Amino acid sequence: MKIETAAGTSSIDQTDRNHTYRDRTDMEGFQGGGQSSQQQQQSFGNLLPSPLAPPLVSNNPALEWVDLLLSGRCGTGTQQELLQSLQTGQGFSTGEPSGCSNEVLSEIFPMNSTGSAGVGVDVNDVRGSKGGGKMKKAAKPRFAFQTRSADDILDDGYRWRKYGQKAVKNSMSPRSYYRCTHPTCEVKKQVQRLAGDTSIVVTTYEGVHNHPYEKLMESLAPLLKQLQFLTRSF
């Protein structure tokens, strides 16, 4: 498995009009032939999670190959603040990405021409509430990053269930919607490939996990069992 820094910029194909996929054959080569996301997930090794940032961008050397959306495209102050906040374990999640133009945001997120969507913004998006409620959603931290990878699903240490997929305007690749499988966790993420460079995967996280790092807990489970056994022995 190799993931490289998604360097450089990619332009969105403005000519492509999208539609909802209705033919399964359209999905060939993208969904992985029915494999579960768990099977598709890559491993980032022993990266530790952060309460705000996903594990792969928090407090670890992986920053070298994780290219956040803002990298090199917004004010250097923003990038430095971003890296600093991640390296200090504080994460980057809320607030306006100062120095990042709407043009850049709208290129990354072509679905929102106003630039209200993007890195750390659009916390009051109320679209898609099928239930009919008119109440706005509670503000949730939202951030995104991009990686260069052959696989769409990155193993960030949490378990995700896919609940939807949509073709996105001005993008060749569909956008996939995932929810954290933890019962009390409402964190969502969107995964999409850049239209200009399909080797780059853009992952957008929304919300903060309110439960432990599941892969870590899984790996610790045998050890915990052993500890419980030993403590009972005394």
Next chain:
DNA sequence: CGGGTTTGACCTGCGC
């Protein structure tokens, strides 16, 4: 059989 994926339908917001 349980959990995850697929996908058509439906909802809301926005621009014209």
Next chain:
DNA sequence: GCGCAGGTCAAACCCG
């Protein structure tokens, strides 16, 4: 008001 686009739901389906 209408059409478009993004987001979500949920039934059907798939897989281990």
